[in-house]
Amino acid sequence: MVIVDIVVIVLLAVGVMFVVAGTVGLLRFPDLASRLHAVSKADVLGLGFIATALAIHILATEPGWAAVGVVAKLALIWILALIGTAANAHLMAGSRRRAEAERGTEA
Amino acid sequence: MSAAVSAALVVAAFVLFACILAGMWRAIAGPSVEDRLTAFVLLGAGGAALFIVLAAISGLPALRDVAIVVIGLATIVAVVFTRRSVR
Amino acid sequence: MTVVAFSDVDVLDILVVLAVAVTAVLAVVIPRRVSATIAFLVFGLLLALLWARVAAPDVAIAEAALGGGVAGALLVDALHRRQPDSPQRSRRRTATVTAVGAVLGAVTVAALVTVLSRLTAEPADLGPLALEAVERSGVSHPITAVLLNFRNLDTLLEIAVVVFAAVGAAALSRDRIRPVSDPGPVRRVIAVVIVPALVLLAGWLLVAGTSEPGGAFQAGAVLGAALIIAHLCGVHAARAEGRRALAIVVTGLVAFIMLGAIGLAATGTWLALDLDWAFAAILAIETLLTVSIGMALAMLFLAAGSRDEGSVTDARARAAAAGGAP
Numbered sequence: 001m002v003i004v005d006i007v008v009i010v011l012l013a014v015g016v017m018f019v020v021a022g023t024v025g026l027l028r029f030p031d032l033a034s035r036l037h038a039v040s041k042a043d044v045l046g047l048g049f050i051a052t053a054l055a056i057h058i059l060a061t062e063p064g065w066a067a068v069g070v071v072a073k074l075a076l077i078w079i080l081a082l083i084g085t086a087a088n089a090h091l092m093a094g095s096r097r098r099a100e101a102e103r104g105t106e107a
Numbered sequence: 108m109s110a111a112v113s114a115a116l117v118v119a120a121f122v123l124f125a126c127i128l129a130g131m132w133r134a135i136a137g138p139s140v141e142d143r144l145t146a147f148v149l150l151g152a153g154g155a156a157l158f159i160v161l162a163a164i165s166g167l168p169a170l171r172d173v174a175i176v177v178i179g180l181a182t183i184v185a186v187v188f189t190r191r192s193v194r
Numbered sequence: 195m196t197v198v199a200f201s202d203v204d205v206l207d208i209l210v211v212l213a214v215a216v217t218a219v220l221a222v223v224i225p226r227r228v229s230a231t232i233a234f235l236v237f238g239l240l241l242a243l244l245w246a247r248v249a250a251p252d253v254a255i256a257e258a259a260l261g262g263g264v265a266g267a268l269l270v271d272a273l274h275r276r277q278p279d280s281p282q283r284s285r286r287r288t289a290t291v292t293a294v295g296a297v298l299g300a301v302t303v304a305a306l307v308t309v310l311s312r313l314t315a316e317p318a319d320l321g322p323l324a325l326e327a328v329e330r331s332g333v334s335h336p337i338t339a340v341l342l343n344f345r346n347l348d349t350l351l352e353i354a355v356v357v358f359a360a361v362g363a364a365a366l367s368r369d370r371i372r373p374v375s376d377p378g379p380v381r382r383v384i385a386v387v388i389v390p391a392l393v394l395l396a397g398w399l400l401v402a403g404t405s406e407p408g409g410a411f412q413a414g415a416v417l418g419a420a421l422i423i424a425h426l427c428g429v430h431a432a433r434a435e436g437r438r439a440l441a442i443v444v445t446g447l448v449a450f451i452m453l454g455a456i457g458l459a460a461t462g463t464w465l466a467l468d469l470d471w472a473f474a475a476i477l478a479i480e481t482l483l484t485v486s487i488g489m490a491l492a493m494l495f496l497a498a499g500s501r502d503e504g505s506v507t508d509a510r511a512r513a514a515a516a517g518g519a520p
Binding site for chain 3: 117120121124127128131134135136140143144146147150151154157158161165167168169170172173175176177179180181182183184186187188190
């Protein structure tokens, strides 16, 4: 039991660290493109680690079919986050490129 | 749930909440609309992380449903904002 | 599974409350519309967090789905309309308004505090009564039992309001809404992956509502957002406009009224549900309500956007006419 707890805590810590890194990147990077990198990659990876930690935790503490459902939900959250942030990154970058192109043609 | 794990979960909840507040700063201050919408999507992912941690802490499994809703609908603002470009 | 000692998480609750208050003030005070809109959306997310912290997951799901979904879509769409950010007001008038607002706010708070401190009677025991009666309602989740059985008249009236809003949207929407022609690869991925996931999520929330937090409103809000995303990503079938959409919206209300009549015929009381068929009736009505609400929300969004399309079409027509007749 103690080993599972240690694994859960380590994964939680790693996940939270990645989320913090992504947030710091969002705040401190100089322009939109680098901020998009920070958000889409670091934050979602952090979410994945946190979800994995919680999945292991629930499988260890309350095994059974309900726990499998919870794990499936956590996996779904992560997949939606992956696709959602990636799609958002493309949409935002495209919107910025179009806006710059328009400003270029006006000027 | 052992005391160490529950303590770790509480710490994680606090840190994630702090990240949400920090992301809010970018959402309000960010020089362009795209920055703000990206911050909002980050808030979606961070909020989902916070909700699943809270689900483990408080024993309310429905909070995982809230997390799915938050992250699933986070892209709607980006899709709506860029709709003008697809005519 | 033991719950964490309360003293740890109370601090978090206080921080969330402060954040909610600050965000609300920011959403109102910030002059730039883009920032104020995003502040309002963040306010919605923090509010959902607050609902989660007071153990009200049904409301948290509804707040996340509506505030971050359809309301977010409507507000962000409105950002495109070229109106000035806020009208220039004289500083004296702003000061007067602020002072009056502060005085009224203080009076209201004082009145509320006085009333609440004078409350000595026992609070009404409707809560325990309802919880006792849940097993006779047909479902096992108390919130759904109250909304769809004990107080379903209120829900019927709420659906009527939604229908009226959809009728208004249909009346205001101009012309037929054009389908999105070339969505592009990113939107196609969204349409193929995220939209079906959201539809499944709506179905799950609908069915879960009978025994866990969920229900028709939450599912309808998610479905509405899914329809909006689907339309904007090129799914032609998701155009929530015209007679077909309005018919779907009205069906929910009509079905609910018919349920009332059936209840009257079966038990002698309008909208009363017999325990034998209560579960089936509630699930059926919730399904229809989900589709109704989802369609109505999507109609509202598309109608609001169609007026911009209409104006763009007019402008192009005028430009073409002006260019054709020099």
